[in-house]
Amino acid sequence: MSIKLEHVNYIYSPGTAYEIHALKDICLELKDGEFVGLIGHTGSGKSTLVQHLNGLVKATEGRIYFHGEDIYGADYDMRRLRSKVGLVFQYPEHQLFEVDVLSDVCFGPKNQGLSAEEAQERAKAALAMVGLGEEFYYQSPFELSGGQKRRAAIAGVLAMEPEILVLDEPTAGLDPKGRDEILNQIQKLHQEKGISIVLVSHSMEDVARYVQRIIVMNQGEVLFDDVPREVFCHYKELEQVGLAAPQVTYILHALREKGFFVDENATTIEEARDTILDALRSGRQA
Amino acid sequence: MIRDITLGQYYPANSILHKLDPRVKLLATLTFIAALFVAKGWPGYLAATIFLVVIIRLSRVPFSFMVRGLKAIVMILMITVVFNLFLTPGDKILVQVWKLKITDVGLRTAIFMAIRLTYLIVGSSVMTLTTTPNDLTDGLERLMGPLKKLHVPVHEVSMMMSIALRFIPILLEETDKIMKAQIARGADFENGNLIQKAKNLVPLLVPLFISAFRRANDLAMAMEARCYHGGEGRTKMKPLIYARRDYAAYGVVICFLAVIIALRVVL
Amino acid sequence: MVQAQGLVYEYKKYDEEGRETEVTRAVDQVTFGIQKGDFVAILGHNGSGKSTLAKHMNAILTPTGGTMWVDGRDTREEDKLWEIRQRAGMVFQNPDNQIIGTIVEEDVGFGPENMGVPTKEIWERVEESLKAVNMLKYRHHSPNKLSGGQKQRVAIAGVVAMHPQCIVLDEPTAMLDPNGRKEVIRAVRALNQVEEITVILITHYMEEVIYADKVLVMDQGRVVMEGTPREIFSQVEKLKSYRLDVPQATLLAYELKRAGIDLPDGILTREELVEALCQSN
Incomplete structure (x- = not known):
C-alpha cells in the first residue's frame, strides 16, 4: 500500500471559458515495488495525474493517501512527500543550472537539509546509478551530450532517495541506443534498488518490454489497468483512442487469422519469436 | 496572476472592430485616452461610458474578458483611490476618522480617477483584443514610418x-x-x-x-x-489600406472628441 | 538537385584568450547526390553530424572543405544565398521555435513576404500550402493553441509557400507524440508524391524511413551506409553498431531467421512479414 488515489478530479481554470476537466474520478493504487507504465496520448491527463502524486498539483476533488496518510491533511509535510516521490519531468535536462554536474545533483539533497558532505555522498551514488562516473563530476552540465544531460538530470532526482520514481517520457528525443540505455538503467534501479517506477510514455513497444502493469489514460479517465498482455488484447479499442498496441500484437493476430497456431498475447519480440517458432515447428495449423 | 493580463492578447471574433485598420484603432485609442483626461463632470463621463459600451458591444468580445484585464491593476487602482480619497483637501468634510478626512472634492476626484483608470485599461484592452499583434505592430510601423528618415x-x-x-x-x-x-x-x-x-x-x-x-x-x-x-x-501579405469603414471610424472618433470638448466648454 | 562533393565541416573551439583549443569535424568527407523528386532519408544517432549536414543544404552553414551544390548553385556564393534558401526550404525540430507569426496564415505568409511576392499571390500561396498539409481550417488560429503535429504542419506549409524544389526536414518528429508523427509523415509523403517536391528527411525513427527511395546512414560525420530501405534494414547488426535500430517487423524477421526460419532479406512492414511466413510454411 504505497500511493492510493480516491475519486480524484482535477479541473483547469474552473468557471472560465477555458475550463478543462483534466482528470475524471480517478481511483488507483500504486503498490510498493511495482513497475507501472502510464500510457495515453497528449492531453489524456497523464502528465496532470503524475503531478498529483507528489502534490505539485492539488486535486479539485478527491483524496490521495501516501502510506495511508492523507496528503491533503492539515499538517502533512508536503516537502517530505516530494522527496519520497521523485518526479522527473519531460526534457529534465532543461532544469540543469549549476556550474558542474556534481553540484547540480546535490541541489535536491541540500534542499532536504543534508550537510554538504552527505549531499555529495548521495549525489555520487546517484550519478553511479545512472552510469555517470567520476570523470563527469566537475564538467559543466551544459557540455554533456543529450543522453548524458538527461541522465544527470535523472540523478538529480535520484539523489533525494525517493521510494517511487515517476518519469514523464524519459526517452523523448533520444536516439534508439540512448533510449535503450535509459530504459535499461531504469529497469536496473527497479531490480537492484527496489524503487517503484511509474513510466509515462506514448510508446507501447518501450513499455511492453519493461513494465508489469499498464494504466491507459484517455480523456482524463483510466481506460485500462492490467498486465500488458491483457491490455494489448484490447488493441482495437486502443486504436480507437489514438493509441496502438505493439507491432508484434498485430503480426501475431494476423498470423492467427491465417491459421497459425500462435499465442497472440505475446508482447515482446522475444516472446513473439518463440511462439512463431513453436507454431512453425509443430507444423500443425490450428 | 500574470495570466490575467489581457493586454496584448488577441480574441478572435468576426466583428467590425476586428476588421478596422490597426492605425485607426491605435489613433482612436490614443484619442479616447486623451478624451478621458479632457472630460470633466458627469456628462463628459457619461458620454465616454456610452462610447465605451457601444465599442465593447461592437467588438463581440465577452465583457468578462475585458474585466479580467483589470485584475492586474487592482492594486494600482486601490492606491490611487485611497490617496485621492483621503488626501484631497475640500470644503465639506463628509467623514473624519482620527486625522484622515474624506471631503466632497476628495470623493469626487477619487471616483473620477477610478473611472479614468478603469476606462483607460478597458479601452486599450478593446484595441489589443480585437487586433492581432502582427496588425498592431504593422500599424505602429506605418504610423512611425516618418521616423525612418531620422534613422x-x-x-x-x-x-x-x-x-x-x-x-x-x-x-x-x-x-x-x-x-x-x-x-x-x-x-x-x-x-x-x-x-x-x-x-x-x-x-x-x-x-x-x-x-x-x-x-x-x-x-x-x-x-x-x-x-x-x-x-x-x-x-x-496584409498591407494596410484604408477602406471606407476606416474613414467612417475616424469620423466617429472625431465626433466623440468634439462632444467631450463641447461638454467641457459648455459646462 | 542536392549534391555534395568531399564535404567537410569543422567546428572550432576557442579558450578565453581566443586561442584555438579543439577542432571537431562534424561532417567528414561526405559525397552524395540527390535526384529531383526523390524521397531521401538520412539516419544517424544524436551527434552523428546529420543536422550539421542538413544545415549545409540551405546555406545556413557553408562547408569548410569540399563543395555543396543546391540546384546547381554553390552554397558558398553569397549572391546566390537567397536563391538557394528559396529552392531548398528547411523545417526544424522544435515546432515552437520556428513559427514567427501569431496567426497561422500570417506565419505561412512570412517566407513569401521576405521574397517580395506580390500581395495577391501571397494569399494564393498561403491558401494552397495550408491545403497541401491539410491545415486550411486552422488558418485563423493562434499557433499556441495547436498540437505539436499541427504546428509542425504549419511550419511545413510555411516552407511550401516559398515554392521550393526541395524540403529538408531536420528531425521534424523528434518532439511529437505518435499521432503527431503520423500526421507529419503523411503530409511530407503527400508533398513528395503529389507536388513532386524533393524531400530530405532526417530522423532516428526507423518506421519513418520505410517509404524513402534512398537511405543514407551517418556516423561520426561520415556517410557509412547508402541504399534502399530494404538494403539498409537487412543489415541489422551493422545498424545496431551505429546506435540505430530497425523497424519492429524487421527485427522480428531477423530474430526468426537467426533461429533458422527461411525468410527473405529486408522485410519492412508487418504485412510483408505475415506474407513471407505464410509462404515459408
Missing part, C-alpha cells in the same frame, strides 16, 4: 515587438514548468527573506535564460532559412 530602425523594432508577443505565452509556460521541476527537487520559492528569495530564484532563472537564448538562436536560424533579410524588398 530610427522602425521595421526592426516592430519585428522585435511582434516576436516578443509571440513568445511571451511560451516563456510563461516554460517558467511554470521549470518552477515545478525545481519544486519537485525540493526548491522553495515562497519562504525566506528577500535575499534568500532572490538566491532561490537562481535555479529558475538560469534554465529560463538558457532556454530563451536557445529559442532566440533557433528562431533566428528559422527566419534566415525562410529568406528573412530585414525590411528591404519585403512585401506584405
Whole structure:
C-alpha cells in the first residue's frame, strides 16, 4: 500500500471559458515495488495525474493517501512527500543550472537539509546509478551530450532517495541506443534498488518490454489497468483512442487469422519469436 | 496572476472592430485616452461610458474578458483611490476618522480617477483584443514610418515587438514548468527573506535564460532559412489600406472628441 | 538537385584568450547526390553530424572543405544565398521555435513576404500550402493553441509557400507524440508524391524511413551506409553498431531467421512479414 488515489478530479481554470476537466474520478493504487507504465496520448491527463502524486498539483476533488496518510491533511509535510516521490519531468535536462554536474545533483539533497558532505555522498551514488562516473563530476552540465544531460538530470532526482520514481517520457528525443540505455538503467534501479517506477510514455513497444502493469489514460479517465498482455488484447479499442498496441500484437493476430497456431498475447519480440517458432515447428495449423 | 493580463492578447471574433485598420484603432485609442483626461463632470463621463459600451458591444468580445484585464491593476487602482480619497483637501468634510478626512472634492476626484483608470485599461484592452499583434505592430510601423528618415530602425523594432508577443505565452509556460521541476527537487520559492528569495530564484532563472537564448538562436536560424533579410524588398501579405469603414471610424472618433470638448466648454 | 562533393565541416573551439583549443569535424568527407523528386532519408544517432549536414543544404552553414551544390548553385556564393534558401526550404525540430507569426496564415505568409511576392499571390500561396498539409481550417488560429503535429504542419506549409524544389526536414518528429508523427509523415509523403517536391528527411525513427527511395546512414560525420530501405534494414547488426535500430517487423524477421526460419532479406512492414511466413510454411 504505497500511493492510493480516491475519486480524484482535477479541473483547469474552473468557471472560465477555458475550463478543462483534466482528470475524471480517478481511483488507483500504486503498490510498493511495482513497475507501472502510464500510457495515453497528449492531453489524456497523464502528465496532470503524475503531478498529483507528489502534490505539485492539488486535486479539485478527491483524496490521495501516501502510506495511508492523507496528503491533503492539515499538517502533512508536503516537502517530505516530494522527496519520497521523485518526479522527473519531460526534457529534465532543461532544469540543469549549476556550474558542474556534481553540484547540480546535490541541489535536491541540500534542499532536504543534508550537510554538504552527505549531499555529495548521495549525489555520487546517484550519478553511479545512472552510469555517470567520476570523470563527469566537475564538467559543466551544459557540455554533456543529450543522453548524458538527461541522465544527470535523472540523478538529480535520484539523489533525494525517493521510494517511487515517476518519469514523464524519459526517452523523448533520444536516439534508439540512448533510449535503450535509459530504459535499461531504469529497469536496473527497479531490480537492484527496489524503487517503484511509474513510466509515462506514448510508446507501447518501450513499455511492453519493461513494465508489469499498464494504466491507459484517455480523456482524463483510466481506460485500462492490467498486465500488458491483457491490455494489448484490447488493441482495437486502443486504436480507437489514438493509441496502438505493439507491432508484434498485430503480426501475431494476423498470423492467427491465417491459421497459425500462435499465442497472440505475446508482447515482446522475444516472446513473439518463440511462439512463431513453436507454431512453425509443430507444423500443425490450428 | 500574470495570466490575467489581457493586454496584448488577441480574441478572435468576426466583428467590425476586428476588421478596422490597426492605425485607426491605435489613433482612436490614443484619442479616447486623451478624451478621458479632457472630460470633466458627469456628462463628459457619461458620454465616454456610452462610447465605451457601444465599442465593447461592437467588438463581440465577452465583457468578462475585458474585466479580467483589470485584475492586474487592482492594486494600482486601490492606491490611487485611497490617496485621492483621503488626501484631497475640500470644503465639506463628509467623514473624519482620527486625522484622515474624506471631503466632497476628495470623493469626487477619487471616483473620477477610478473611472479614468478603469476606462483607460478597458479601452486599450478593446484595441489589443480585437487586433492581432502582427496588425498592431504593422500599424505602429506605418504610423512611425516618418521616423525612418531620422534613422530610427522602425521595421526592426516592430519585428522585435511582434516576436516578443509571440513568445511571451511560451516563456510563461516554460517558467511554470521549470518552477515545478525545481519544486519537485525540493526548491522553495515562497519562504525566506528577500535575499534568500532572490538566491532561490537562481535555479529558475538560469534554465529560463538558457532556454530563451536557445529559442532566440533557433528562431533566428528559422527566419534566415525562410529568406528573412530585414525590411528591404519585403512585401506584405496584409498591407494596410484604408477602406471606407476606416474613414467612417475616424469620423466617429472625431465626433466623440468634439462632444467631450463641447461638454467641457459648455459646462 | 542536392549534391555534395568531399564535404567537410569543422567546428572550432576557442579558450578565453581566443586561442584555438579543439577542432571537431562534424561532417567528414561526405559525397552524395540527390535526384529531383526523390524521397531521401538520412539516419544517424544524436551527434552523428546529420543536422550539421542538413544545415549545409540551405546555406545556413557553408562547408569548410569540399563543395555543396543546391540546384546547381554553390552554397558558398553569397549572391546566390537567397536563391538557394528559396529552392531548398528547411523545417526544424522544435515546432515552437520556428513559427514567427501569431496567426497561422500570417506565419505561412512570412517566407513569401521576405521574397517580395506580390500581395495577391501571397494569399494564393498561403491558401494552397495550408491545403497541401491539410491545415486550411486552422488558418485563423493562434499557433499556441495547436498540437505539436499541427504546428509542425504549419511550419511545413510555411516552407511550401516559398515554392521550393526541395524540403529538408531536420528531425521534424523528434518532439511529437505518435499521432503527431503520423500526421507529419503523411503530409511530407503527400508533398513528395503529389507536388513532386524533393524531400530530405532526417530522423532516428526507423518506421519513418520505410517509404524513402534512398537511405543514407551517418556516423561520426561520415556517410557509412547508402541504399534502399530494404538494403539498409537487412543489415541489422551493422545498424545496431551505429546506435540505430530497425523497424519492429524487421527485427522480428531477423530474430526468426537467426533461429533458422527461411525468410527473405529486408522485410519492412508487418504485412510483408505475415506474407513471407505464410509462404515459408
